Amino acid sequence: MANQTQSKQIRIVKASGETELFAESKLRASLKRAGASEGSINSVVHDVTDRLHEGMTTKDIYSRAFSHLRRKDRPTAGRYHLRMALMEFGPSGHPFEKFVGELLKAEGFDVEVARIVQGVCVKHEVDVVATRGDRHVMVECKFHNQPGLRSDVKISLYVQARFEDVERQWKKQPNHGEKFHEVWLVTNTKLTTDATRYAECVGMHALGWSYPSTGSLEQLVERYGLHPVTCLTLLNRMQKQEMMRQGFILCKDVLEHPDALRRVFRNPARAEDVLQEARELIKAI
Template sequence: MSLKLHYIITPRKFFIYKADGRRVQFNEHKILSTCIRAGASKKTAKRILKKVKSEVYRDMTSNDIYKIVLRVISEEKDLHALHQRYQLKDAIMRMGPAGFAFENYIASILEYYDYQVIRIRSKIRGKCATHEIDLIGMKNNQEFLIECKYHSLRGVYTGLKESLYTHARFLDMHPKFAGEIIFCNTQVSNHAKKYAKCIGQKIFSWRYPAANSLEKIIEKHNLYPITILNLTENELRIFSDCNMMVAKDLLRYDEAKIAKMTGISKKRINNMQKLVKQIFHPT
């Protein structure tokens, strides 16, 4: 009888609530694909999905399902690295509240988009106003205006307003820049995508563009943010000031040198380095 009741509560197709309030059909493929991208084998990902599905019911929130996935992973043997990598989106969300850390992080990974960062948070005089530009990137001897839009909450879209605002600044400084780019840590609205495509503005965000989105570049090149190590706010500020925003950067130096650079104890740095090795070089 319990099995029959469970089937009634969780049919093959049912709906859940997203962080933005939308009611959407539960998509088990997202859990499977995210586990695999985070480093799980297909066999392990399917086993995790099976356990998660046994606890999911209609009208749950996506955040509750996310917590179930993390708990199931933590209950699996020798999957500590997967547990950390699965939290990529949350790790980026922890770069607030001001967003300066996110700007520094994007500056650290732009080379993987073939851009060289030449200036960070610069004031540039336009025809009608002075603008503070998050990043100025160089590609093929041309300069590009790069804006970083950071949100600390799930379900918040980067929308048409941000796209319009960036384009207005670009026009006011024309012909200083050859192009305009927006990086954001959340999804981007369809209106913003359509407008950006029309004016030639590039956007890199969560899940967009499909083949070159922010999370795919991070996962492909192991560019996980340093916040994946569960830093305190003070530690994040220190690493951001030192321009050490990618977790694997901690393996470039020994703990004594990093401790001297940051003022963080050697013991704490050593523990961080051990965790980085587990994440990127699991045994």
């Protein structure tokens, strides 16, 4: 068995291919954020460290922890699955755009998703346009469906260039000169240091996994209870895709439209189980 002292000396492989020393504290923190009890945390940590070995991947560690939670506590497992659940919005990025729209609605914005906006030079398909009072926001969503990928500075530069073209056109519109125009870059993964440095320099609001330190993507999900439907552990990949095709983006959508869910599942008992899991996941927030 690998005890805590030994596990600290074991190098693991991240999704990016980089290696780092295994940190039990990180595993405990991620489980705690998911709402796991102290007993569950200790049980998962014991299960993981008991099988920890040199060169083990972070994906394997996650899979072992997730499987353990899923057997014991599905709502907690669903919340622990959040990062991977966001990646399951693929292969297209459109469900993620709708998800970002829901986050902005929770922040009090009026939202339009996938809108064609005229710039001075060309037309742009903007992922989300959001307004609140005198704030007019252009939101670009960068979706990744593989762990280890980051949004780099080239994306920040691209988004800023599009925004400048759109903003120049916006300012030509009647009564628009008084509005405060903003550009947001939202990604479901991490941003590189250069990407965030550039965003801060030009006044772009960047939002991603663990960024910013206060009000990051996962923190907003927890704050507003906007866990994606892909968090539900009773659904397989095909069922999740079908749910999204039917317009389900969030777990709360399942609760608000139970009849539509029952039409997706031919087995009424299975539909009720999914409803119960969604109910428990949201209730536990």
